[in-house]
Amino acid sequence: MERKASSSAAAVWAILRKECRSEWRTRYGLNAALLFAVTSLAAVSFAVGPLGDRTDILSALLWVVLFFAALSSLSHAFVREIEGHTLTLLRLVASPTAIALGKLFFNLIFLVVIEAVTVPLFLLLMGGPPPGWSRFLAMLSLGSVALAASCTLVSAIIAQTRGRGALFAGVSFPLLLPVLAAAVKGTRAQWLGGTVGAEASILLAYALAVFGVSLLLYDHLWED
Amino acid sequence: MSAAVAQPVTAPLALEAEGLMHRYGRRQGLDPLSFRLAAPSAVVLTGPNGSGKSTLLRILAGLLRPTAGSATLRIGAEDLPPSARRLRVGFASPELAFYDELSVTENLVFAAEARGLADPRVAVATALERVGLAARARDLVPELSSGMKQRLRLAFALLGGPAVVLLDEPGSHLDDEGRASVARLVDEQARAGLVILATNDEREMKLGAQSIELRRRGLGDPA
Numbered sequence: 001m002e003r004k005a006s007s008s009a010a011a012v013w014a015i016l017r018k019e020c021r022s023e024w025r026t027r028y029g030l031n032a033a034l035l036f037a038v039t040s041l042a043a044v045s046f047a048v049g050p051l052g053d054r055t056d057i058l059s060a061l062l063w064v065v066l067f068f069a070a071l072s073s074l075s076h077a078f079v080r081e082i083e084g085h086t087l088t089l090l091r092l093v094a095s096p097t098a099i100a101l102g103k104l105f106f107n108l109i110f111l112v113v114i115e116a117v118t119v120p121l122f123l124l125l126m127g128g129p130p131p132g133w134s135r136f137l138a139m140l141s142l143g144s145v146a147l148a149a150s151c152t153l154v155s156a157i158i159a160q161t162r163g164r165g166a167l168f169a170g171v172s173f174p175l176l177l178p179v180l181a182a183a184v185k186g187t188r189a190q191w192l193g194g195t196v197g198a199e200a201s202i203l204l205a206y207a208l209a210v211f212g213v214s215l216l217l218y219d220h221l222w223e224d
Numbered sequence: 225m226s227a228a229v230a231q232p233v234t235a236p237l238a239l240e241a242e243g244l245m246h247r248y249g250r251r252q253g254l255d256p257l258s259f260r261l262a263a264p265s266a267v268v269l270t271g272p273n274g275s276g277k278s279t280l281l282r283i284l285a286g287l288l289r290p291t292a293g294s295a296t297l298r299i300g301a302e303d304l305p306p307s308a309r310r311l312r313v314g315f316a317s318p319e320l321a322f323y324d325e326l327s328v329t330e331n332l333v334f335a336a337e338a339r340g341l342a343d344p345r346v347a348v349a350t351a352l353e354r355v356g357l358a359a360r361a362r363d364l365v366p367e368l369s370s371g372m373k374q375r376l377r378l379a380f381a382l383l384g385g386p387a388v389v390l391l392d393e394p395g396s397h398l399d400d401e402g403r404a405s406v407a408r409l410v411d412e413q414a415r416a417g418l419v420i421l422a423t424n425d426e427r428e429m430k431l432g433a434q435s436i437e438l439r440r441r442g443l444g445d446p447a
Contacts, residue, residue, distance in 0.1 A: 007311065007340025014337035018323070025325040085321035089331075089380075091287055092310050092320075093338035219307070 011094035015102025020109065028080070029073025029110065037069040037118040041125050050127030058128045059188035063180055065122065067147065069114050070107075074151035075168045077103045078159035087159075087222070096218040100156055104214075107148040115140060128191060135190035142203035143183035149210040150175045156214075156221055178206060235300030237263035237387055237418060239284065243293035246279050253279040256293065259436060263387070266414035268429050269422040271438030277422035278317060280438070281390045284420070285315040299387060309388075311339060314381035317392035322365045328352070328376055329361045332383060341384045351379040356405055370397040375405075382409065387417040394421055395428050407431055 023030060044061065051058050081087040090099050119140070123131070154175060158167040186199030239261045246254040254276030261267055269277050282288040284295055286306035297304045297312065304312060322331040329348055336344035352358045355375040360368060368376065374397045381389050394406045410431045413419040421428055429435070 010340040011338040014334055017337075018326070018334045021330070022323060022325050084324070085319065086323055088287065088317075088320055089322060089335065090338075092285065092315055092380075093335045094310075095307060098338070 008095065008098050011098035012101045012105070015090075015094060015099060016105045016109075019102060019106035023073075023106070023110070029076065030113070032072050033069040033110075033114050034117055036072075037065055037114060038121065040065050040068075041118070041121055045125040050125070052127055053129060055128065055188045055191040058126055058191065059184045061126065062119070062122055062187060063143065063184050066111075066115060066118060066143075067176075067180060069118060070111050070147070071151070073110055074107050074148065075155050075172070077107060077152055077155040079155065079164060082159050091222060096221055097215060100152060100214060100218040103156075104148055104152040107152050108144060111144040111148055115144065132190045132193065135196045136187070138200055139183060139186040139190060139196055139203075142200055142207065143179065143186075146179040146183075146203045146207040146210065147176065149207050149214065150179060153210055153214045153217070156218065160222065175210070179203065182206070236298075238296075238298045239388065239418060239420075240296045240298065241280075241284075241293065242296075244280070244283060244290050244295055245292040246276070246283060246288065247291045254283070254290075255438070257436075257438070258293075261418060261420075261434070263418040264415055265418055265434060266410050266432045267418070267420045268432030268435040269420055269438070270424060270429060270435060272424075275438035277438060278319075278392050281315070281317065281392050281420065281422055284309075284388075285313050285390055286310055287315075297388065312387045314383065314386035314389040316377040316381035316390070316394060318377075318396060320377050320380065322373075322376060322380075324364065324366050327362050327364050328357060328368070331365065331376070332379060335380060336383055339384060347384050348379075351382045351384075354382055354405075354409060355379045356401070371399060371402055374398055375402060378406070378409065382413075385416070389413050389417070389419045390422075391419065392422045393425075394423070395425055403427065 022028075051061075078087070081090055094102070151172065154168060154172045158164040158171060161167055182199045182202040186196040186203070189196050189199065241257055241259050243256050243258055244254065245256040257276075257280070269280065271277050279288065283290050284297075286309040289306070295306075297309055299312065323334075326334065329352070332348040332351065333344050336347045341347045349358070349361075352361055355378045357372060357375045357379055360372055365373070365376070374394075378391070378394060381391060391406075391410075394410075395403045398406065406428070410419050410421065414433065421432060423429060
């Protein structure tokens with residue numbers, strides 16, 4: 001059986017493309033995420049109008065909207081495979097690590113798409129001081145990476161359990177709290193013209209730690 | 225011969241089980257079992273419902289870790305660990321499902337690309353031709369009948385010409401022509417490598433040169 005040199009990289013790439021194609025055809029998570037983001041921002045905008053210089057509320061609201069908009073898809077990365085009975089197929093063609101990396105990269109792309117719509121709409125409707133773009137984008141990028149890595153890991157862990165919906169909330173809360181806290185704090189700091197180095201370091205270190213733990217765990221997750 | 229068709233095994237291939245056993249919690253899934261199989265050959269696995277046929281195939285495919293004992297796939301001087309078996313083992317069973325939002329070809333191309341096959345589209349076209357599903361290649365999976373889905377599972381198992389093919393109830397949902405295809409495929413695979421069929425269908429039992437009979441009373445008796 002003739003094979004390419006790096007079957008692991010090929011597997012990650014194939015899974016990422018499959019995820020994108022499946023999402024594009026079903027719009028399983030995208031429509032729900034965008035609906036949540038647009039509706040919640042419109043509702044808050046109608047209720048309280050532009051928040052002006054309330055950077056504490058602005059930064060918290062931005063991450064709450066991004067987090068909950070993305071959550072329906074991020075938490076279901078593996079659940080969809082269980083409910084569609086396709087996990088056996090996946091396990092027969094790729095290693096657990098390759099599967100998880102493919103899902104992680106898809107979750108990152110998914111977050112970027114959500115942010116591409118949500119962030120401009122947020123800035124338009126909520127007002128606020130002009131962002132320091134480089135620091136603002138750094139916070140968005142690092143927060144997204146940490147969020148995607150954490151959610152992918154939790155989603156993989158709870159996928160084959162009973163009561164996985166409740167479990168996701170229980171397991172992910174302590175894991176995601178440091179991410180959201182650092183992202184909110186750093187986002188506020190950039191609006192106030194301060195430095196974001198400490199928060200960026202926390203998010204980067206956290207993302208790397210979760211990623212490292214994930215690589216160690218993934219190969220043992222689905223051994224019956 | 226194309227890279228996508230079963231290639232004769234050039235190095236000696238052996239599949240060995242030593243004290244292989246599995247439990248699902250308190251329930252015994254597979255009684256301790258030892259055997260040694262060498263390619264080329266076709267082996268029929270029989271036994272009553274719940275005797276452990278599917279469990280054994282899942283262990284051999286690397287999908288299930290045995291509670292005790294070991295299964296070793298040896299090609300030449302190399303022992304392939306369970307994690308590496310997926311690249312050399314083809315597997316089809318009734319539990320195998322495909323992505324509804326993808327077509328027949330897209331599902332198989334995805335599988336071929338993920339396995340790192342050098343020419344995925346050629347491998348897929350060859351596999352579909354072998355199981356008689358080429359005419360439905362562009363259909364979405366939900367548009368297929370039960371028999372067509374079974375052919376898709378067989379095409380998946382044959383993708384890239386694996387050295388070992390594990391087939392759980394390969395003739396289920398198939399018409400006479402489909403069953404004839406299974407017989408032909410088993411014959412071809414038995415010349416090129418190793419094929420193991422789990423079945424209680426008398427017509428399929430005749431396809432094997434050897435047999436393993438799981439003698440438990442079945443229905444997953446509590447031990």
